[in-house]
Amino acid sequence: MSRKFQGRTLYIRYSNTRLWKTSALYLAAFLIILYGAIFLWPVVPAKPNIPESSSFKVKINPKSGLSAIAVQLSEQGLTTNALSLHIAARVLFVGSKLKPGTYLLPYRASLGNILLQIARGDRVRESLAIIPGMTIWQLRSLIDNHPALIHQTKGMGPKDLLQALGLSYPGDEGLFYPDTYIFDPDDSDISIYRRASQAMQKQLTAVWEQKEATSPLKTPYDLLILASIVEKETGRSSDRSLVAAVFVNRLKINMPLQTDPTVIYGIGPKFDGNLRKADLRRDSPYNTYMRKGLPPTPISMPSKESLHAVMHPANSEAIYFVARGDGSSHFSKTLKEHENAVDQFQRKRNVSTKLTSQ
Structure with missing residues (x-):
C-alpha cells in the first residue's frame, strides 16, 4: 500500500472516530438537557408564602390518554403541555401505565417525578368502615357526613335508595356488608352502598347454600334478620354460635324470641339508652316479647361470623x-x-x- 493511500485511510479512520466522539458528546449533552427538563425543572408553579412542605392535588380522570392528561394537569395548575408530556412519558416508558385517581404532589414536583408517581398509582385514597352491628341510621349518617364523597343519596328515602341499587326488600336495614371500603376522593356515595350491598348478597348466598334441612329459616332474608339479632346479642365472639342456637331452638318450638335489641330497634334513633318495662309492653312489629317469630327486617348489619353462626348453630338445647x-x-x-x-x-x-x- 502506498504511503499516500495509507495516510488517506488513517485520515478517514481518524475522521470517523472524531465524528463518533462528537456525536456521543452531542448525545450526552442532549440526554443531560432532557434529564434536566424532565427531572429538575418544576412544573408546578411556585406561589408566594407557600411552605416547602405543602402539596398540590391533581385528579386524573379514568380512561384518559396522554393528551387528555396534559389538558387535565394544565387546567389544575401544572405548567406543562401535551408535547412535553408525550416526550417525557416515552423517555420514561410510562405512556401506557398512567393510572387515574387523585394525586398529592410535592409543590415543586418535576414532570418526571409526577409521571412516575402517576404510573405507580401512588394516589390519595379514602376509606369508610362499616362496623358489624351498625344500624342503617348510623350508616346513613356516616356516609352523609364523609367529606370525601359526592353525596347523591343524602335525603333519599329507603325505597329510593333500594331502587337506585336495584334491590327489592322490605327495608334497607342489614343489607350492607361490614368491611372497610377504600375509594378515591370525589367518588359517589352510591358506589359505597352498591359495593357493600353486593358484598352482603355474595356472603348471604354463599352461607344460605349451606342450609341444613332442620333449619327453621325459610329464606335468605330470614337468615339476614336472625344474624342481625345474633350480632347485637353477642358480647363475646366465642358465644356467637350458642346465642344463635338459643334463637334457632326458640323458633323451632314457636317460642317468642324475647330479645331486647329488637325492641330497642323498634323505638328507633330516639332511644335514650334506658329500656323500660313500658317499652317491653308496647306492641310493635319489633317487640319480640309480644310477637312470635322474626321481626319484619334485620336490626343491624351482621358480620360474616354471625351469618355462619345462624346457619351452623352450636349443638345445644x-x-x-x-x-x-x-x-x-x-x-x-x-x-x-x-x-x-x-x-x-x-x-x-x-x-x-x-x-x-x-
Missing part, C-alpha cells in the same frame, strides 16, 4: 341465656335454671354497682 357481666353469657335449658342464673348474675352486678357508687 339451651333456650335461655343471661349476660354474666364480663361480656360472656350463661346458657340454660330450663326456665328454673335460667331464673337461678339471672338471680346470681344480676344480684352480683347490682351489688357491685352499689359498692362502686358508695
Whole structure:
C-alpha cells in the first residue's frame, strides 16, 4: 500500500472516530438537557408564602390518554403541555401505565417525578368502615357526613335508595356488608352502598347454600334478620354460635324470641339508652316479647361470623341465656335454671354497682 493511500485511510479512520466522539458528546449533552427538563425543572408553579412542605392535588380522570392528561394537569395548575408530556412519558416508558385517581404532589414536583408517581398509582385514597352491628341510621349518617364523597343519596328515602341499587326488600336495614371500603376522593356515595350491598348478597348466598334441612329459616332474608339479632346479642365472639342456637331452638318450638335489641330497634334513633318495662309492653312489629317469630327486617348489619353462626348453630338445647357481666353469657335449658342464673348474675352486678357508687 502506498504511503499516500495509507495516510488517506488513517485520515478517514481518524475522521470517523472524531465524528463518533462528537456525536456521543452531542448525545450526552442532549440526554443531560432532557434529564434536566424532565427531572429538575418544576412544573408546578411556585406561589408566594407557600411552605416547602405543602402539596398540590391533581385528579386524573379514568380512561384518559396522554393528551387528555396534559389538558387535565394544565387546567389544575401544572405548567406543562401535551408535547412535553408525550416526550417525557416515552423517555420514561410510562405512556401506557398512567393510572387515574387523585394525586398529592410535592409543590415543586418535576414532570418526571409526577409521571412516575402517576404510573405507580401512588394516589390519595379514602376509606369508610362499616362496623358489624351498625344500624342503617348510623350508616346513613356516616356516609352523609364523609367529606370525601359526592353525596347523591343524602335525603333519599329507603325505597329510593333500594331502587337506585336495584334491590327489592322490605327495608334497607342489614343489607350492607361490614368491611372497610377504600375509594378515591370525589367518588359517589352510591358506589359505597352498591359495593357493600353486593358484598352482603355474595356472603348471604354463599352461607344460605349451606342450609341444613332442620333449619327453621325459610329464606335468605330470614337468615339476614336472625344474624342481625345474633350480632347485637353477642358480647363475646366465642358465644356467637350458642346465642344463635338459643334463637334457632326458640323458633323451632314457636317460642317468642324475647330479645331486647329488637325492641330497642323498634323505638328507633330516639332511644335514650334506658329500656323500660313500658317499652317491653308496647306492641310493635319489633317487640319480640309480644310477637312470635322474626321481626319484619334485620336490626343491624351482621358480620360474616354471625351469618355462619345462624346457619351452623352450636349443638345445644339451651333456650335461655343471661349476660354474666364480663361480656360472656350463661346458657340454660330450663326456665328454673335460667331464673337461678339471672338471680346470681344480676344480684352480683347490682351489688357491685352499689359498692362502686358508695
